[in-house]
Amino acid sequence: MNIPANKNVSLDPSHQDMNELQYLYTSREFYALENKARELLKKYNKSIKLQNILGIALSVQWKSNDAVKIFGKIIEIQPNFYFAYNNMGNALKDLCRLDEAKIYYQKCIKINPEYIDAYIGLGKTFLDYNKLEESAAAFKQALKLKPGNGELHRHLSQVIKYEQTSSHVEDMEKIIFNNKATHNQQMHLSFALGKAYEDMKSYDKAFLHWKKGNLLKREQIVYSTKYQTRRVKVIKENFTNDLFEKFKNYGNQDKTLIFIVGMPRSGTTLVQQILSSHPEVFGVGESNQFSNKINHFFFKENGSLKENLYDCDATNFYKIGQDYIKSMRQLSPNSRYILVKDLLNFTWLGFIKLIFPNAKIVHCVRNSLDNCVSLFKNYFVGGVDFSYNLVELGEYYNLYKDVMMFWGNILPNYYVNIFYEELINDPKKQIEKLLNVCNLEWNENCMKFYNNKHFMSTGSNSINVHQPLYKKSMQYWKHYEKQLQPLFGVLKT
Numbered sequence: 001m002n003i004p005a006n007k008n009v010s011l012d013p014s015h016q017d018m019n020e021l022q023y024l025y026t027s028r029e030f031y032a033l034e035n036k037a038r039e040l041l042k043k044y045n046k047s048i049k050l051q052n053i054l055g056i057a058l059s060v061q062w063k064s065n066d067a068v069k070i071f072g073k074i075i076e077i078q079p080n081f082y083f084a085y086n087n088m089g090n091a092l093k094d095l096c097r098l099d100e101a102k103i104y105y106q107k108c109i110k111i112n113p114e115y116i117d118a119y120i121g122l123g124k125t126f127l128d129y130n131k132l133e134e135s136a137a138a139f140k141q142a143l144k145l146k147p148g149n150g151e152l153h154r155h156l157s158q159v160i161k162y163e164q165t166s167s168h169v170e171d172m173e174k175i176i177f178n179n180k181a182t183h184n185q186q187m188h189l190s191f192a193l194g195k196a197y198e199d200m201k202s203y204d205k206a207f208l209h210w211k212k213g214n215l216l217k218r219e220q221i222v223y224s225t226k227y228q229t230r231r232v233k234v235i236k237e238n239f240t241n242d243l244f245e246k247f248k249n250y251g252n253q254d255k256t257l258i259f260i261v262g263m264p265r266s267g268t269t270l271v272q273q274i275l276s277s278h279p280e281v282f283g284v285g286e287s288n289q290f291s292n293k294i295n296h297f298f299f300k301e302n303g304s305l306k307e308n309l310y311d312c313d314a315t316n317f318y319k320i321g322q323d324y325i326k327s328m329r330q331l332s333p334n335s336r337y338i339l340v341k342d343l344l345n346f347t348w349l350g351f352i353k354l355i356f357p358n359a360k361i362v363h364c365v366r367n368s369l370d371n372c373v374s375l376f377k378n379y380f381v382g383g384v385d386f387s388y389n390l391v392e393l394g395e396y397y398n399l400y401k402d403v404m405m406f407w408g409n410i411l412p413n414y415y416v417n418i419f420y421e422e423l424i425n426d427p428k429k430q431i432e433k434l435l436n437v438c439n440l441e442w443n444e445n446c447m448k449f450y451n452n453k454h455f456m457s458t459g460s461n462s463i464n465v466h467q468p469l470y471k472k473s474m475q476y477w478k479h480y481e482k483q484l485q486p487l488f489g490v491l492k493t
Helices: 015-026 030-041 048-060 064-077 082-094 098-111 116-128 132-145 150-157 167-176 183-199 203-218 225-238 241-246 268-276 289-298 315-331 345-355 368-376 390-410 420-425 427-437 476-488
Strands: 257-262 281-286 337-341 360-365 416-419
Touching (some): 030 048, 082 098, 289 345, 315 337, 368 476, 420 427
Parallel strands (some): 257 337
């Protein structure tokens, strides 16, 4: 989150207040960020900086229409406040108003040609259009300004296909092997070079770079398998048949939500793209809003519950549901179904059942080794902190299987499994299964999902869903069999 300086300090909160807002943002406490910004605006109602932060807080909670209004007011008051143009582009992009988003990114660049975030937004927007050449051009334009920017190189690597003679590989290696390269430069470039060498089928070199990138990323984050184990233990202890019986009539009765759950890189984006190709379905994209609400209302920072679920206020379930539906409906007021994907929603199936008892749940499953390798070789914007170490990755995958087995026992027939390999081998049969589960009639657009103009960006910015189904990603882990020994040592088959 960029918090630009405001020369008129009397309009703005104290440094302490601003630091608190920054902390809430980096901690992904977006609900609390919104509330804090609104509270401060009562006193500093002319602060452009605060209004910008409120817009960001709304945008990351998928309250994008409200965010658009705020950024529009900021632009009206201060036409040269380029941050607002970039943030407007982000909000419009979330609303799948890609033509408008592109315009605002371009306006931001016109005001400040050196603002890298706008180039990244523009490049990602072209990617959502599946305009790979234009996407690459945006990243290359930014690299002319910041040739050593590792993040830009990583973004560029995702939209080009490398061959043995690629000059971009040479450019990246010159930077990464420079003794003056920063930690972040090396990290982003390592992921980019891994992608490049994989394209060139130099699998040993690819894995070597991914290993370095993951190591550097792991050094930047705080992660504990013990913490995740405790969360799973808390879930298994609290979600009982008695709990579901007690609160069975208190949830929101909305029937429009479809949740896609499963491990990241298990085919969740593919399934999302298929279903959202149906004219009666609107795909929200990757949203962590539901997870944020659950964490805010029910959990302490140490992973324990604020109170026993059995004793909590039953009206909370309806209120959370009502607020969530309202924000989702902002994105598409008239669609029959709203399709939601959260990176780690499988953890919250019990809460989904309590809050939205009529929601439809699709669980995506993939070969465990292919899934883990796909995670390890990708850089994620956030929320996948377990994936940067092979041992921790294996441990987390075991927890995922454990909690899904628990949900299967306590909530039998609550969700349907869609296996990635079966979807690839017999797409028509599996797509028919998907549509039947969601009470949708057959639509040929779902078979041609790669033509879907409404593309949902993901944390890893994969371009694969813009292509017809292919089998080369199956058993892909075998390219890296000798490097995966740490994973083999912990992963339960």
